Amino acid sequence: MILPKGFLFDFDGVIVDSFESHYSAWTSAFKELFDAEIAPFPKFNAGKSPMIIAEYFCSVIGKEAQTEELYFLKDKHIETRFKVPKLLPGVIEFTSFLSEEKIPYGIASNATRQFLKNSIQHLNLNFTTVFGVEDYEKPKPSPEAYITLAKALGFKNDDFKNIWIFEDSLTGTKAAKLAGMIPIGITTQYSDKELKDAGSILVFPTLLEAYEHLTK
Template sequence: MALPKGFLFDFDGVVVDSFDSHYSAWTSAFRELFNEKIAPFPKSYAGKSPMIIAEYFCGVIGKEAQTKELFFLKDEHIKTRFKVPKLLPGVREFTSLLSKENIPYGIASNATKQFLKNSIYHLNLNFPTVFGVEDYIKPKPAPEAYILLAETLGFIEDDFKDIWIFEDSLTGTKAAKSAGMIPIGITTQYSEEELKKAGSFLLFPTLLEAYQHLTAK
């Protein structure tokens, strides 16, 4: 089958399973700041920007005024106590295929740039173009992240309808749809039904099944 013109990837839940990496940093930062146990992570916050997540955790104990303080401390903990996330299936196969076919691709994530760079370095991944939450005025679910990445890769608006975006969250799926591109759901976080309702065009358990679908004779 003919391949799309470009492929854009979310990071957490698509390229890596990073829940433990992030939540351990939230937990240690929260304990340092408030000397209290952090609340469980709510599934509905998957894919949201770290500032919104920090606001949630602070809000649980009525400390919203310290949202920024928690955000920056968590970012510090994720650097100094970095926990390498787990690579999900199909990533290396996918990037090898796209490099071989000379198809532009990159990452646009609501995670911080430092976390993305550290993860890519430690996992030895081939993602030369990477954007994190600091690169946007409006993070996902706004479309800015994916529009910025697509334009950086050399695409114009007419190309957007032929660009696939791999997303595991409802937040990111909405961003992909708003950007006028094709959201492809990865069901590591949400069900097929939930992702389809948010706008996913196709659904796969991981990138490996998506890769197999695209390379099937």
């Protein structure tokens, strides 16, 4: 098959399973700030920016005014109490293949830049072009994250229609569509049907199956 010009990746739920890494930091930060137990993490917040997630957790106990305080404290906890996320299948195979084929690729995530940097370093991943939530004025579902990444990789607007974006969330899938690129779903958060209804052109369980699809 003719390969796309470029591949853009979300991080959480596509490259890694980072639920425990993030939720443990939210839990400890929430406990420190409010001396209370945090609410369970709702699926509908998957892929959203940390500030929106902080606002949700604060709203559960009527403390919306302390949203920013919780956001910054969680950011501190995820660095000082860093838990290495679990690498998902196919990442090494996929990035090695793209490097060999000289196809540009990178990460655009709603996670913080420091978390991405720490995770990539600890897991020894081959990603050099990486953008986190601080790098955009508007996080996903705005298309800014993916447009910023694509341009950093050297792509022009005319190339966008030939770029694949791997996303596990409905938030990120919307961002990919708005960027004029091709959303590809990974079913770590949502079902095949949910991702396709949101706009994913193809859906795979992990990047391993996507890699096998491209290289068969």
